[in-house]
Amino acid sequence: MTIYHQAGIQNEAILRFCSTDYRPDDAAEAYRSLYAGGSDVRIADRAFSARFEARTVGPIVIFDRWLSGVSHERSTQKIRTDGFEHFVLQANLGGELVVTTPDATKIIRPGEIALLDAARPYVNRCDAAHIVTMSVARHVIENAIGDGLDLHGRILGSATAALLLDFMVSVHRNANKLSLDAAPALIDALSSLLSIAASPNSSAASFSDVSPDKLVAAKRIVRANLGDRRLDPEKIAIMAGVSRSKLYQLFKPSGGVDAYLQAQRVRRLKHLLSRPRETRGIAELVYLCGFASESHASRMFKTMFGMPPGEYRKTQRFDGSVTIPRDRLSDDPIYTWISALNFG
Numbered sequence: 001m002t003i004y005h006q007a008g009i010q011n012e013a014i015l016r017f018c019s020t021d022y023r024p025d026d027a028a029e030a031y032r033s034l035y036a037g038g039s040d041v042r043i044a045d046r047a048f049s050a051r052f053e054a055r056t057v058g059p060i061v062i063f064d065r066w067l068s069g070v071s072h073e074r075s076t077q078k079i080r081t082d083g084f085e086h087f088v089l090q091a092n093l094g095g096e097l098v099v100t101t102p103d104a105t106k107i108i109r110p111g112e113i114a115l116l117d118a119a120r121p122y123v124n125r126c127d128a129a130h131i132v133t134m135s136v137a138r139h140v141i142e143n144a145i146g147d148g149l150d151l152h153g154r155i156l157g158s159a160t161a162a163l164l165l166d167f168m169v170s171v172h173r174n175a176n177k178l179s180l181d182a183a184p185a186l187i188d189a190l191s192s193l194l195s196i197a198a199s200p201n202s203s204a205a206s207f208s209d210v211s212p213d214k215l216v217a218a219k220r221i222v223r224a225n226l227g228d229r230r231l232d233p234e235k236i237a238i239m240a241g242v243s244r245s246k247l248y249q250l251f252k253p254s255g256g257v258d259a260y261l262q263a264q265r266v267r268r269l270k271h272l273l274s275r276p277r278e279t280r281g282i283a284e285l286v287y288l289c290g291f292a293s294e295s296h297a298s299r300m301f302k303t304m305f306g307m308p309p310g311e312y313r314k315t316q317r318f319d320g321s322v323t324i325p326r327d328r329l330s331d332d333p334i335y336t337w338i339s340a341l342n343f344g
Contacts, residue, residue: 015054015333035072037335038084038118044069047127054334057175058183060190061135061337064172067126068095074122076306080315083274085119085305086341087141087151088133091165095129101153111158113165113197115141119305120152132168136190137341144191145198145253156197164193198253214242215250222261226268226290233257265289266300273313282309 017034019027028043031050035041052065090097090113097108099116100123108114116122118135145151156164167189178186218240225231225239236257237247251257269289272278278285283294286309291297298308305312 016052018051019049020051031070034334037332038078038082038338039072039074040078042071042073053172054337055172055175056337056340057171057178058186059137059140059341060171060186061334061341062168062172062175063131063133063135064169065126065131065133066129067131068128069126071123071125074116074118074120076121079119079121079306080312082339083315084338084342085117085138086338087136087138088114088116088118089136089164089168090114090116090124091132091134091161091168093130093132093165093169095131096125096127097129097131098125099123099153100125103153106153106155108155109158111162111165113156113161113168115151115154115156115198117152117304121306122153132165132172134168134171134190135338135341140187140191141194144194151198151255154198161197164190164197167193195253214240214246218242218247218250219260223264226261226265227288229290229292231261231290236261262300263304265291266297266304269297269301269309270305270312273309282313285309 017031019031021027022030027050028048031043031048032041046069048069050065050067050070052063052067054061054063056062090099090108092108092110092112092114094110097114099106099108099114101116102121106114114124116124141151158165171186218236221236221239222231228235233244233247237244240247242250247257251260254260266289269285269291272280272285272288273282286294286297289297291300298310301307301309301312307315
């Protein structure tokens with residue numbers, strides 16, 4: 001493993017790893033240790049090889065990886081331990097990439113991109129694969145294509161994801177040429193390309209009818225009124241100054257108005273459960289978030305985060321913060337970078 005600094009968008013460290021730099025018996029263990037903070041690594045008995053370069057680019061962590069005979073599992077135990085909830089975009093440039101979520105196992109073909117929610121379980125398996133991966137702060141995904149409720153394990157096809165894939169590769173290759181001032185523009189570009197790739201009808205015509213300003217305004221209205229249990233599409237449309245049909249069109253890439261509303265309520269509940277001095281019971285917090293019942297809130301929470309609210313609360317420290325081994329941050333670059341996406 002090599003870590004060095006290079007002038008670029010944040011003068012950040014660049015991490016390089018190559019399994020051939022180690023003795024055969026040591027390479028697998030060295031690779032496992034790199035990912036121990038966020039994933040459980042499984043190595044095939046034979047044919048394991050790994051080479052990658054990783055770096056941060058503003059609020060993005062990007063990897064260029066050549067992997068064979070290895071899988072990475074984001075388990076429920078890891079989720080409850082680290083509290084990470086960013087999104088991961090895995091673009092297959094060649095070879096075999098297979099992703100398994102609780103719902104399905106899917107083959108990611110060359111040119112396709114898998115969209116994965118780090119707050120939900122998944123496993124990926126790589127054989128002779130060249131993969132570019134972006135770990136992105138959750139708010140970037142939500143602002144681009146809505147809540148994460150229906151996005152975990154979604155495959156962006158090669159026809160609609162081509163521009164996004166080219167962007168991911170280009171950002172990695174040219175990061176050292178970018179200034180710090182370029183970070184906001186990069187995020188804007190990523191958001192636009194995500195919107196295009198994730199749209200069910202990804203075309204210029206379909207996007208010309210969707211006003212980003214109206215969508216942003218509607219989302220703000222939802223977030224500001226989550227405690228109102230009478231909040232529904234009709235009320236949101238009136239407050240946003242659009243028709244109901246227009247509102248449904250705006251939220252279609254997000255899975256619909258109701259899906260977005262419920263996901264935001266779940267995220268608000270999670271935030272309250274994580275607050276340092278929050279002593280109110282779950283039933284009261286559920287009411288404050290606008291849920292009709294505690295059972296409904298529990299089902300939605302488990303769908304998004306892999307565990308019910310009560311169990312999640314037990315994973316928090318007495319002061320309300322996520323249990324994070326902070327002593328690792330100084331000597332574990334991947335863990336440090338991913339932590340910054342979630343808690344920085």
